[in-house]
Amino acid sequence: MAYNLQDIKILLVEDNRGMLHLVKAVLQSFGVGQVITALDGDSGFNEFCRHNPDLVITDWLMTPCDGLELSQRIRTDPASPNKFVPIILMTGFSEERRVISARDEGITEFLVKPFNTRDLYRRLYKIIESPRQFVESEDFFGPDRRRRRVEDYNGPLRRDIDENRDGPISPDDIVFR
Amino acid sequence: MDIKHYNQKPKRKAKFFNPPNTLKAKAGSGGLSEAILDRSQDLLENHTVDFAPLAEIYISQMRDGITAAAALGKATDSEEAIEKILMPCVQLKANGTMFHYPLVTRIADRFVQFMEVVERLDEETIDISNAFLTALTIVISGKIKTDGAKHGEALVEELNRACMRYFEKHKLDIEKKK
Numbered sequence: 001m002a003y004n005l006q007d008i009k010i011l012l013v014e015d016n017r018g019m020l021h022l023v024k025a026v027l028q029s030f031g032v033g034q035v036i037t038a039l040d041g042d043s044g045f046n047e048f049c050r051h052n053p054d055l056v057i058t059d060w061l062m063t064p065c066d067g068l069e070l071s072q073r074i075r076t077d078p079a080s081p082n083k084f085v086p087i088i089l090m091t092g093f094s095e096e097r098r099v100i101s102a103r104d105e106g107i108t109e110f111l112v113k114p115f116n117t118r119d120l121y122r123r124l125y126k127i128i129e130s131p132r133q134f135v136e137s138e139d140f141f142g143p144d145r146r147r148r149r150v151e152d153y154n155g156p157l158r159r160d161i162d163e164n165r166d167g168p169i170s171p172d173d174i175v176f177r
Numbered sequence: 178m179d180i181k182h183y184n185q186k187p188k189r190k191a192k193f194f195n196p197p198n199t200l201k202a203k204a205g206s207g208g209l210s211e212a213i214l215d216r217s218q219d220l221l222e223n224h225t226v227d228f229a230p231l232a233e234i235y236i237s238q239m240r241d242g243i244t245a246a247a248a249l250g251k252a253t254d255s256e257e258a259i260e261k262i263l264m265p266c267v268q269l270k271a272n273g274t275m276f277h278y279p280l281v282t283r284i285a286d287r288f289v290q291f292m293e294v295v296e297r298l299d300e301e302t303i304d305i306s307n308a309f310l311t312a313l314t315i316v317i318s319g320k321i322k323t324d325g326a327k328h329g330e331a332l333v334e335e336l337n338r339a340c341m342r343y344f345e346k347h348k349l350d351i352e353k354k355k
Contacts, residue, residue: 001207008203018226019272025224029217030209054200061264084196092271095293113271114282117217125208128200137191144193 003128006033009051013037013044013058013070014090023057023090026117030124041065045073052081055127057111060091060102067091068105075106075141083141084134086127090115106142108132221275228276232317236310238265243306252299262306263292269313280316280325283333284309291340301346305339312336 010032014020017039024035036051038044042065044058056074058067067089075083086108091098094112102110109123132143242261246253266285273281288309295302312332316325325332 001205003204003207003209005204008200016231016268016272018228018231018276022221022224022226022275025220026217029220030213054203061267084194086200090271092267092289095290114274117214117221121209121214121217128198128204131196131198131201134194134196135191136194 003031005031008032008055009034009036009053011036011038011044011048011051011053011056011058013039013041013047013056013062013067015039015059015062019059023120026120027057029117030121041067041070041073044070045077048074048085049079049081053085055086055088055124057088057090060089060093068102068107071102071105071107086131086143088123088127103145104140104142106140108143226276228272228278229317229320231272232269232276232278232281235265235268236314236317239269239306239310239313243303243310246298246306247303249298252297254297258298259292259295262298263289266292266309266313277322278316280321280323280329280333281313283324283329284312284316284336287333287337287340291343294344296347301343305336305343308339309336 010027012020012024012027012035014023014037020037020039024037027035034051034053036047036053038047040062041058044056045065048056048070056070058070060067071087071089074080074085074087087106088109088111089102089107090111090113091102092113093099099110108127111119111123134142135144239262242258242263242265245261246258249258266288270282270285270289273279273283273285288306291305291309298306315321321329323329
């Protein structure tokens with residue numbers, strides 16, 4: 001038995017056309033049936049409302065509307081057809097404060113660029129096999145931010161951890177203090 | 178042990194939801210085979226998209242950010258000024274390796290780590306920024322699509338040492354920021 005991704009619809013939002021085509025090709029090589037694309041957060045949200053995809057993969061740094069704003073709109077806009085949809089954020093940032101801000105906008109998984117196909121697959125697998133429960137409070141709506149704690153984080157030495165880590169940092173890798 | 182903390186009523190109300198896992202229902206079980214992942218990786222490693230034109234745009238934006246900061250003639254702690262230099266470099270870091278320029282990613286990664294910590298742009302940080310900019314420009318214009326072997330290693334180490342000298346000199350400021 002193996003995954004059959006033929007019925008899965010993914011929205012991919014990325015302003016770098018080269019990267020957009022590359023990630024789209026990788027998803028198609030995974031067997032994903034439909035990959036819808038958009039070049040920024042605004043058109044990404046329109047495509048999201050039109051197609052109601054099963055998963056959103058978005059870049060962070062885009063203009064005029066970036067990946068975090070897109071995520072916030074998906075989670076809170078009354079026009080959003082599915083505020084629970086999993087969202088993977090692709091970015092060159094890996095610093096803790098950046099990951100925290102992404103997590104606070106309702107991102108499900110964080111994929112640090114550059115990445116390889118196994119990094120992308122690991123995120124996809126995690127979303128399929130271990131979905132996060134959602135939380136709604138006065139000031140937050142999104143995937144539960146408390147799924148796991150990392151105990152070996154030692155503040156200033158975080159980059160030693162970064163350099164020795166296996167894969168990209170994820171919202172799960174953040175320690176709450 | 179003081180257990181009062183654990184006996185408090187929750188201060189904020191939160192609702193929890195477990196949405197249906199439609200992805201799982203559609204995908205089934207078993208994951209993807211190693212053969213599929215290998216084929217996908219080949220695709221990622223052997224594409225022919227030319228990154229140089231886009232990289233030159235990022236380099237130019239980075240240069241504009243450095244020039245604007247230098248033109249102030251005094252140190253600034255403006256986040257906006259820092260981000261004008263940092264953001265194009267984040268793009269270089271993110272895209273370099275994915276478009277066959279691993280040395281661009283290595284150099285840009287060092288600079289991003291440096292810029293994420295500095296508190297202000299002054300003469301020293303601008304000098305360091307210019308050194309990184311020059312290194313990145315050489316790699317892109319020279320189309321150096323490898324890790325640069327020994328020369329690449331030496332270049333990254335030298336840039337790293339410049340950052341370390343800065344951190345050593347400004348240790349107190351950085352400690353305070355932590």
